[in-house]
Amino acid sequence: MSAAASEGQVLLEGRDLELWRGESRLFTRVSFELRAGELLHIVGPNGCGKTSLLRVLCGLTLPETGDVYWCGKKVSRNRPDFHASMCYLGHRESLKADLTAEENLVFQLGLRAWLSAADIHAALDKVGLSKRRLVPARSLSAGQKRRVSLARALASGAKLWVLDEPYTNLDVAGRELVDQMMSEHLERDGLVLLVAHQAHGVGAGVTRRLELG
Amino acid sequence: MEWPGLGAAFWLQLTRDLRLAFRHIGQAANPLMFFVMVTTLFPLALSPAPELLMAIAPGVIWVSALLASLLAAESLFRQDIEDGTMEQLALSPQPLSLLLLAKTTSHWLMTGLPLVLMAPIVGHALFLPAEAVPATMLALLLATPVLSLAGAVMAALTVGLRRGGGLLSLLILPIVMPVLIFGARATDMAMQGLDVSGVMYLLAAVLLLALSLAPAGMAAAMRISLD
Numbered sequence: 001m002s003a004a005a006s007e008g009q010v011l012l013e014g015r016d017l018e019l020w021r022g023e024s025r026l027f028t029r030v031s032f033e034l035r036a037g038e039l040l041h042i043v044g045p046n047g048c049g050k051t052s053l054l055r056v057l058c059g060l061t062l063p064e065t066g067d068v069y070w071c072g073k074k075v076s077r078n079r080p081d082f083h084a085s086m087c088y089l090g091h092r093e094s095l096k097a098d099l100t101a102e103e104n105l106v107f108q109l110g111l112r113a114w115l116s117a118a119d120i121h122a123a124l125d126k127v128g129l130s131k132r133r134l135v136p137a138r139s140l141s142a143g144q145k146r147r148v149s150l151a152r153a154l155a156s157g158a159k160l161w162v163l164d165e166p167y168t169n170l171d172v173a174g175r176e177l178v179d180q181m182m183s184e185h186l187e188r189d190g191l192v193l194l195v196a197h198q199a200h201g202v203g204a205g206v207t208r209r210l211e212l213g
Numbered sequence: 214m215e216w217p218g219l220g221a222a223f224w225l226q227l228t229r230d231l232r233l234a235f236r237h238i239g240q241a242a243n244p245l246m247f248f249v250m251v252t253t254l255f256p257l258a259l260s261p262a263p264e265l266l267m268a269i270a271p272g273v274i275w276v277s278a279l280l281a282s283l284l285a286a287e288s289l290f291r292q293d294i295e296d297g298t299m300e301q302l303a304l305s306p307q308p309l310s311l312l313l314l315a316k317t318t319s320h321w322l323m324t325g326l327p328l329v330l331m332a333p334i335v336g337h338a339l340f341l342p343a344e345a346v347p348a349t350m351l352a353l354l355l356a357t358p359v360l361s362l363a364g365a366v367m368a369a370l371t372v373g374l375r376r377g378g379g380l381l382s383l384l385i386l387p388i389v390m391p392v393l394i395f396g397a398r399a400t401d402m403a404m405q406g407l408d409v410s411g412v413m414y415l416l417a418a419v420l421l422l423a424l425s426l427a428p429a430g431m432a433a434a435m436r437i438s439l440d
Contacts, residue, residue: 058304059304060300060439060440061439061440062440079306080216080307080308081306083304083305083306084216084306088300088301088304090300092296092297093296093297094297094298094301095296095298096229096233096296097296098236098237099229099232099233103229103232107225107226107229108298108301108305110217110221110225111216111217111222111225111226111302111306111307111312112216112306113216113217114217
């Protein structure tokens with residue numbers, strides 16, 4: 001941990017997390033602290049429970065033991081507050097195939113915040129999809145769908161980004177875009193939880209690694 | 214941090230689901246087709262004698278409506294689970310029970326309400342006396358939302374299973390039996406010219422009970438299915 005990263009209040013904290021799936025233990029005694037402007041890179045071999053850990057941190061899966069804290073409060077007791085400040089990009093793109101990219105974003109972001117059409121256009125423009133925003137999601141390529149999800153994170157205004165393999169399906173320019181988005185988000189004092197096999201391109205001063213398995 | 218209110222979230226979810234349903238109108242019309250087909254097959258398979266058809270009309274209409282809603286319940290949440298949008302609903306700051314109630318409402322508008330509107334035509338084909346039609350429609354109007362709500366709770370519980378279809382019917386049927394019994398009774402009593410208000414009040418009470426309990430049940434079951 002670098003000196004700069006140890007300042008400030010802990011926003012996200014996992015304490016002594018343990019998760020079992022059936023008869024096998026995925027991970028045990030996982031603890032970490034994350035402050036504003038920091039990125040946590042979770043690494044480990046396939047099947048070691050990286051995605052499961054992210055789901056536990058989001059509140060989708062209940063851990064066997066341990067708790068997740070956001071701003072010092074238990075997430076399980078303050079679900080709406082935590083979820084309002086978090087944006088989760090999972091394996092699946094969470095897009096309705098019959099709705100256009102724009103309609104998908106209007107709905108998903110509309111549940112979280114009052115956004116104007118201009119905000120959503122700006123986010124789609126940033127990920128390079130302004131020309132494809134009125135195309136049904138089923139006709140978008142896998143990489144373009146991923147870009148729509150990235151636009152969701154951008155426009156959500158969430159403090160904490162939870163990214164599960166964000167580089168999947170993206171071309172070189174797309175991977176650079178993810179790095180750039182994360183760097184800018186960290187500069188705005190945002191937090192990033194990242195699961196990725198490859199190395200990311202964010203400066204070392206604000207990042208930490210958590211190895212599973 | 215502030216987020217849009219409950220009314221806005223309900224409306225967003227409802228309009229999104231209706232829009233999706235209208236883009237797949239053939240799929241949404243399946244339960245209605247089923248209802249019409251089953252009820253018109255009875256005169257063909259039995260005999261077109263008016264006395265016989267009139268005698269079986271209440272049972273045929275209500276059993277078909279029940280089976281049509283069972284058929285519809287299966288598809289209620291499956292798509293959302295498969296494409297991952299359900300995770301996003303569970304991770305939004307809005308109460309999951311409210312969003313699932315909105316989904317169920319849209320589902321009822323697409324699969325339950327058409328049954329109510331189709332009832333006079335189906336009733337006519339089965340020689341249901343004209344004076345029994347309003348009572349049947351009112352009873353269906355009270356009963357079909359109960360069928361949708363009960364179906365939604367059970368669908369949320371079984372959506373995580375790979376082959377939950379058979380189990381789903383087994384779970385729903387016992388719960389909605391009272392609705393079938395009171396509903397068919399309402400049609401029967403109206404055909405004999407009796408006062409049906411008692412049965413209607415009972416159906417309305419069951420609807421209120423379902424409306425108050427089902428959303429919490431759906432949300433709890435869905436969180437288990439997502440785990």
